[in-house]
Amino acid sequence: MATTTIDGREARSGRSRGVRSSIPGPGSTRRRRSGAANTHVNPITYVVAIVFIAANLAPVLYIVLGGFRTNAQITTSPAGLPDPLQFGNYASVLSSGVFWQELGNSAITAIATTVGVVVLGLMVSFVLARYHFAGRGALYALFAAGLMFPITVAITPLYLLVKDLGLTNNLAGVILPQIAFALPTTVIILVPFLRAIPDELEEAASIDGASRLGFFFRMIVPLSLPGVVTTGILAFIASWNSYILPLFILNNEGQYTLPLGVQAFSSQYSVDTAKVLAFTTMSMIPALVFFTIFQRRIVGGLTGAVKG
Known part of the structure; x- marks a missing residue:
């Protein structure tokens, strides 16, 4: 009976200890409260963010709204709103063959650049990430050094x-x-993606009879798609906005891209400020729409590269 009593006491004490251990103490409550307090965002952060966003959007809105005004309205009140709206400036730009020709040149240049960057970059990154050879580190460092030039x-x-x-x-x-x-x-973005792919997948593919090229097209390309999309978007936008290189290479107005076209249009119609603003607005709309649609892809691809 004594043993039973002792065992029962021990069992009851064990149960009581288990119950007490499951009850949160004051320290854990304070930690939870402090964690909840950390999620509160300081109002100053919102103020700074709003000021930053306004500073970036104000020039764009001024250009867009300026295209709906007349030169007299801009001269009288540079910061005013269109009253009434003037659609003639945008209609004149859209009916101009020069604008569409320059738009086509920019599209050809950006698409060709994007395809070349994605195809060559993915091939180079595959070799640097999956092959072991002498000088691989030096070659990767050479590409990394290219970011500084x-x-x-x-x-x-x-x-x-x-x-x-x-x-x-x-x-x-x-x-x-x-x-x-x-x-x-x-290369800097894609190499971490390809290194993160397990070697077991390549071994399983080789057992199934897949060659190196088969593994590349069937496994590497689909798995690295987030990074490929990110690099493609960055290459497209950089090519679309490129100015200094076309300025040196292209001297024929028939080959002008949109950034050069804006500069030439501004020189030709320097006295017609409203039409220049309309032309500038139309030239930047494709890049803005493209970036707005794919901005989440950029963030996702860069996040994956950092994790890899």
């Missing part, structure tokens, strides 16, 4: 090289250098 630094020797190749006044003279200068960013 913007195209502006190399514009003079690059122009001489393009001229020797006979590619001046040719969109290919803009596309090829843009691909070369976009490859470092592409």
Whole structure:
């Protein structure tokens, strides 16, 4: 009976200890409260964010609204609103063959650059991430060093090289250098994606009879799609907004891209400020729409690269 009593006491004490351990103490309550308090955002953060957003959107809104005004309205009240709205400026730009020609040149250049960057960058990244050979680290460091040399630094020797190749006044003279200068960013983003792919997948694919190229197209390309989309978007926007390289390479107005077209249009219609603002608005709308649609892809791709 004593043993039973002792065992029962021990059992009851064990149960009581278990019950007491499950009851949150004052320390854990304070920790939960402090964690909940940390989720509260300081109002100053919202104020700073709103000021920053307004500072970035104000010039864009001024350009867009300026296209709906007349030159007299802009001269009388530079910061005023259109009263009434004038659609003639935008109609004049849209009915101009020069605008559509420059839009087509920009689209050709941006699409060709994007395709070249994605295809070559994915191939190079696959080799650097999955193959082991002498000098692999040095080659990767060479691509990383390419991030420190913007195209502006190399514009003079690059122009001489393009001229020797006979590619001046040719969109290919803009596309090829843009691909070369976009490859470092592409490689830096894609290599972590490809290194994160388990080696077991490649071993299983080889057991099933897949070759290196088969593994590349069937496994590597689909699994690295977030990084590929990110690098493609960055290359497209950079090519669309490129100004300094087309300025040196393209001297024929028939080959102008939109950034050069805006500059030429501003010089030609320098006294017609409203029409210049309308032309500028129409030239930046495609890039804004493209970036707005795919901005989440950019963030997701960069996050995956950091995790990898």
